[in-house]
Amino acid sequence: MNTGSCLCGEIQFKVSATPQKVSHCHCFMCQKQHGAAFATYARFKRVDITYLSGIESLRTYRSSAEVERKFCMLCGSNIEWAMPAIMSDCVAIALASLDDQSFVGEIKVLHRQSSAQWLDASCVIEDD
Numbered sequence: 001m002n003t004g005s006c007l008c009g010e011i012q013f014k015v016s017a018t019p020q021k022v023s024h025c026h027c028f029m030c031q032k033q034h035g036a037a038f039a040t041y042a043r044f045k046r047v048d049i050t051y052l053s054g055i056e057s058l059r060t061y062r063s064s065a066e067v068e069r070k071f072c073m074l075c076g077s078n079i080e081w082a083m084p085a086i087m088s089d090c091v092a093i094a095l096a097s098l099d100d101q102s103f104v105g106e107i108k109v110l111h112r113q114s115s116a117q118w119l120d121a122s123c124v125i126e127d128d
């Protein structure tokens with residue numbers, strides 16, 4: 001059992017299984033939606049996700065004919081990525097919305113060819 005939420009806490013959910021896989025998606029749409037170099041999603045069976053509160057604040061953006069992206073209308077946190085017409089039994093959940101991420105092992109990489117130009121820039125830690 002795992003739990004998750006959006007940033008403001010309006011949307012709460014629980015997850016009754018470990019994910020089928022975890023992926024970094026470097027596609028342009030994930031970069032835009034997340035405002036980040038890539039989006040990291042954990043894929044679950046739809047039946048393993050139960051919303052506990054705030055489902056009325058979940059909004060859907062259809063980013064292409066098949067893809068639905070769901071987010072909190074109050075705080076903007078991305079929650080779901082799904083293709084209901086093609087894989088109605090699966091849903092990808094934004095990994096960092098989950099409270100326990102200790103299950104993460106191997107991470108698949110998707111759409112690496114469109115990755116951000118600065119992805120491999122050297123980093124300098126400034127916050128400690």
Ligand SMILES: [Zn+2]
Binds near residue numbers: 011077
């Ligand atoms: Zn929220």
Ligand SMILES: [Zn+2]
Binds near residue numbers: 025027028030031039
């Ligand atoms: Zn993507």
